[in-house]
Amino acid sequence: MNDYTLEVHGCHKYDATGAISEPIYLSATYRHPGYKQSTGFDYGRVANPTRKELEDVLAKLERGQRAWAVSSGMAAINMVLHLLNPGDHILLSEDLYGGTVRLVNDIYKKYGLTFDYVNTADLEATAAKIRQETKMIFIETPSNPMMLVSDIRALAALAHENGALLTVDNTFLSPHFQKPLTLGADIVVHSATKYICGHNDIIAGVIAIADADAGYGKDLELYIKSEGPNLTPIDSWLLLRSIKTLGLRVERQEKNAMKIADWLKRQPTVTDVYYVGLPDHPGHALHKSQATGFGSMISFKVKSPELAIKVLGRLKLIAFAESLGGVESLLTYPIAQTHAEMPKELLARTGLDDRLLRFSVGIEDPEDLIADLDQALNS
Ligand SMILES: Cc1ncc(COP(=O)(O)O)c(C=O)c1O
Structure with missing residues (x-):
């Protein structure tokens, strides 16, 4: 089936x-x-x-x-x-x-x-x-x-x-x-x-x-x-x-994520974008050989830790919250939330730092999500 x-x-x-x-x-x-x-x-x-x-x-x-x-x-x-x-x-x-x-x-x-x-x-x-x-x-x-x-x-x-x-x-x-x-x-x-x-x-x-x-x-x-x-x-x-709606949800989320990753790449306040759907992601080809979709998890680094914290406070539509995968878009600050207790040595090895934000893209209108990110990152 x-x-x-x-x-x-x-x-x-x-x-x-x-x-x-x-x-x-x-x-x-x-x-x-x-x-x-x-x-x-x-x-x-x-x-x-x-x-x-x-x-x-x-x-x-x-x-x-x-x-x-x-x-x-x-x-x-x-x-x-x-x-x-x-x-x-x-x-x-x-x-x-x-x-x-x-x-x-x-x-x-x-x-x-x-x-x-x-x-x-x-x-x-x-x-x-x-x-x-x-x-x-x-x-x-x-x-x-x-x-x-x-x-x-x-x-x-x-x-x-x-x-x-x-x-x-x-x-x-x-x-x-x-x-x-x-x-x-x-x-x-x-x-x-x-x-x-x-x-x-x-x-x-x-x-x-x-x-x-x-x-x-x-x-x-x-x-x-x-x-x-x-x-x-x-x-x-x-x-x-x-x-019952898993396929519909994750495919819509993935479509939104692709648009948002592409937009993030063009922002001067963003230094790095990590999304397996981007053709220049080092694991893109391997990922395509073992999965039928890219999902909707995007991590990105902003110019400074101060800006990362400002972004969290400026969000209006996207919630600053820990978790992922839901229909509602969430932005997480891994260093202070999901990975707060990670040993320092592992953080250094992986590059997870205080400029990294993790975005779980939901099913909202992608232009509304981009507008919220824009005012949070660039205002
Ligand atoms: C990749 C991954 N595995 C496991 C867990 C743990 O799941 P739960 O919070 O449902 O116990 C999480 C939670 O964030 C996760 O992101």
Whole structure:
């Protein structure tokens, strides 16, 4: 089934009422027809019909065998990091969501996990960091917030040659534009709070996997059932509703982003524009070979840190807020928000500084967005 059709119809089967919209099953437990008999649903932490519909749609969209919907993107990443044992080594993109860095550095380190951050857009540098104990490579592509593009196919091959798994945080593109499992990745995670939700109204996460029978698939099933990070039925329904317009939203956002990136490039107050849709972006060709769209995340540097702070205060239509992916445009100041706790050494390596702003482009009229940026940057 084509993605647009899948997004609208999912796996929905009509019940006796003929309801077009998937029902919300608010039941914590389920009546058994008899001893050793089950309807397929026994207890809400383990499975809920509304959440199951969502998980089936997400697995199909990512072309995986199984998906789980959990309470946040961080809960999804946390479950995936559970796959590692004390002494194991993980290689992570050095340009990464700050919350992922905090989880690894401040929590997993104390359980004996060892790790290195590397520019995963540089294959040789990544290969050089592999050790016998390396059990996972964890990447974002495009990365957050510097928009580096990593080669999913090559990194999957590198991971597998060394007996490791490749996990891709696919938040920035959504499954509508990029399907890492079809390129060799084993695990995909999302902050579904972002494009999958698309309305800045719920916090949610997704894990999708290539092989449900593999050891990692069985382990994830065990961890999620045992620890209970699952998404509520109401939030599951909200995500199902959001997914119906996923393609329409992200394509409109991408169109807007292209216009805005092009406009930003021509502003004397802007020194650098990082958007994978620009033909002169160093990862443009690679990105095109592994994704069907460029998304709508643009980072840019202004002339001075003072101007960056002024811009945040002058915005009228675009909100100065942390997050991304929604229909409303948001401007984020990564150094003070999403990446505030990032170690200084990583900031220096990636070039994330106090002149960098990150723009999540929404679905508004692009001329209205440009007018707001113009008065904020150039007045
Ligand atoms: C790329 C990326 N991954 C993961 C997360 C964490 O997701 P959540 O905030 O839903 O826990 C975020 C949040 O901003 C993110 O941008």
